[in-house]
Amino acid sequence: MAQRSLIISELKRSLRQQGLTYAAVAKKLNLSVASVKRLFSVGDLSLERVDLICELVQTELADLLARARERPATNQLTLAQEQQIVADPKLFLIAWLLINRMSLEDIARSYRFTEREVLRFFLKLDRLKVIELQPGNRVKLLVNRHFSWRPGGPVQRLIHEKILREFTSSHFIGPHEEFLFHGAEVSDAAFDQLRRVLKSAVRQCADVIDEDRGPRVDRRGAAFVLALRHWNYSGFKEFQRAAPAGN
DSSP: HHHHHHHHHHHHHHHHHHHHHHHHHHHHHHHOOOHHHHHHTTOOHHHHHHHHHHTTTTTTHHHHHHHHHOOOOOOOHHHHHHHHTTTTTHHHHHHHHHHTTTTHHHHHSSSSHHHHHHHHHHHHHHHSSSSSEEGGGEESSOOEEEEEEEEHHHHHHHHIIIIIHHHTTTTOOOOTOOOOOOOOOOHHOOOOOOOOHHHHHHHHHHHHHTTTOOOOGOOOOHHHHHHHHOOOOOGGGGOOOOTTOOO
């Protein structure tokens, strides 16, 4: 499964680099675009189809795998790394922007930092093994595209205590705002299925961000939240029947 995920990610990257769309893949595989999107989303590509896509992007499967192995594999930082990042608000900002694939030039252009100041933060993150600073001030992330902060860790606590509160303070009634909430009693099997759907949605959102080719000048900040837990509204507790003895 891990090997298949590497292949899918590298195929997507190769398609983006050559400016090829899912429509081009659909034509090569003699499938609909919707079918191709589903195959990439669930990672359900046969070896024959992988070979055909490799042919489309003009690469060998062996070369594709070699490149994939060089990509970052870490999907979570250590506790010590996160502690050092949140200790410095500026360093946290730079780390956040880098994880979202923002370049040194774009950071200096969009925030009140000189390129030299940004580079100093890059060096700190390099020492922390969050990135690898390469010639020409290029950055190689040492976390993968499905990276997440540690559950209950320093960054997640900051998100819950400050960022999420600020984010959810809106009434979400503006033309560019969306808030969807739904809850129900579900079986354990349905709950597990919901978890899988949410994880798939996260991967699709990451794809949208990665494939965004809009000019930097037209970009605006955006955020989304996906959450799932066993939960009952406290206001309903007074109406609940007591659980039978022994349960």
